[in-house]
Amino acid sequence: MHFLWRGFLIFILTIPSLGGAVVVTGNQESGICQNGAMVHNEYCRFFIYYRNAKADKLDIRISDALQIPDQDASKTRAIGLIIAISKYPALNANLEAAEVDGKRLANFLIYGQKFDEVILLKDQDATAENIDYFLKDYLPARGEMFNKKARLLIAYSGHGRFGTQDGLSSKQPAFVLSHASDIDGSKDMYEMPALNRQLNILAKRYFHVLTLVNACFGSGLYGMTTGAGNSNAYSKPGAIAIAAGDNKTEVYSLNKEKGSVFFDLIINGVTSGVADERYGKSYMVKVDGKKEFYAGITRTLSLFVYLNDRYIDVNQELADRGQTLRLSDAWIGST
Structure with missing residues (x-):
């Protein structure tokens, strides 16, 4: 099952352990990693996977959506940026589920x-400086290299801070970084509106941009946006964000071994195909001018x-067990 975001995701596979075999290290040549990633050595270790240009044909579900008729894999790129913060030593508020x-x-x-x-x-590598490097330097440049045919997924799991803009204070909603020592301060925070502004820039350089946020008060991400669209129209460009809860509510993990409820449901729903009742297991494409069924996709609105x-x-289920805890509705919006 693939997930091509505005969009959809692709393969139904059993996912093996990642281990450490794909960690990228740098070489002595400035500005390039051993596997070809075009960054300076200090950033090489953050690429836990990097595929060089492929000679094989592009998966037909992707070429169909991005309108690449010759299925040339070199004309597009799927890039994922994961920010996962589980250790907060100064706040004594670690999050095993985020790891x-x-x-x-x-x-x-x-x-x-x-x-x-x-x-x-x-954790400690998710600094504001490192996040900014990828959001403001690497990813915009990378998107332009593929003539707006690349796809980008950004995922965050970690603490979030409530924002207050009531006229008496103007504390911005923010993602709390690992080194933070004051939840109400400005140091070691990444303000959610700042991410929103950068997503707007990235949207102009990619075909699909999907942002997934598992953080308390994570819907503080949404700012003023322009225009409208259809988040199930996977063959059209678009940029969408889904947050695990609203901007006034905490989000939860009910089983830390599975991680957050939000990402557990997303991964399982896409992998099994049940997150898209129409196309999850029977996406129809044309091959040699003929229609045939080929696996499935999950569209963003269907996922939501x-x-x-x-x-x-x-x-x-929580109510049946007599528990008072309740999950907030997830939120969706254009970026």
């Missing part, structure tokens, strides 16, 4: 979704509806 999310998402994108590049910033339906089920 699980980071590992599961890496496996999912590399083995299940066949991404070409996967970048992982975790599936998430909220499953949240209802989870909340009912």
Whole structure:
């Protein structure tokens, strides 16, 4: 099952352990890693996977959506940026589920979704400077190299901070970074509106941009946007964000071994095909002018509806067990 975001995702596979075999290291040549990633040595280690230009044909579901008739894999690129922060030593607020999310998402994108590049910033490496490098330098430049035919997935799992803009204070909603020592301060925070502004820039350089946020108050990400669209129109360009909850509510992990409820549902729903009732297992494409069924895709709006339906089920299960905890509805919006 593939996930081509605005869009959809692709293969139904059993996902093996990532291990450490795909970690990229640098060489002595400035500005390039051993496997060809075009970054300076200090950033090489964040590429946990990097595929050089492929000679094989592009998966027909992707070429169909991106309108690449010759299925030339060199004309597009699937890039994932994962930010997973589980350790907060100064706040005494570690998140074991975020560490699980980071590992599961890496496996999912590399083995299940066949991404070409996967970048992982975790814990103390997820600094504002490193995040800015990829969001503001590497990813915009990379998108332009593929004539707006590349696809980008950005995923965050970690603490989020509530934003207050009531006229008395103007604390911005923010992602809390690993070195943070004051939840109300400005140091070691990555403000959600700043990410929104950068997503707007990235959207102009990629075909699809999907941002997935598992953080308390994560819908503080959404700012003023222009225009409208259809988040199930996977053959059209678009940029969409889905947050695990609203901007006033905490989000949860109910089983730390599975990670967050949000990413557990996304990975399982896409992999099994159940997140898109129409196309999850029977996406129809044309091959040599003839129609035939070929595996499946998960469209973004369908994924969002599936998430909220499953949240209802989870909340009912919690109520049946006499627990007062409830999940907030997930949110979706254009970026």
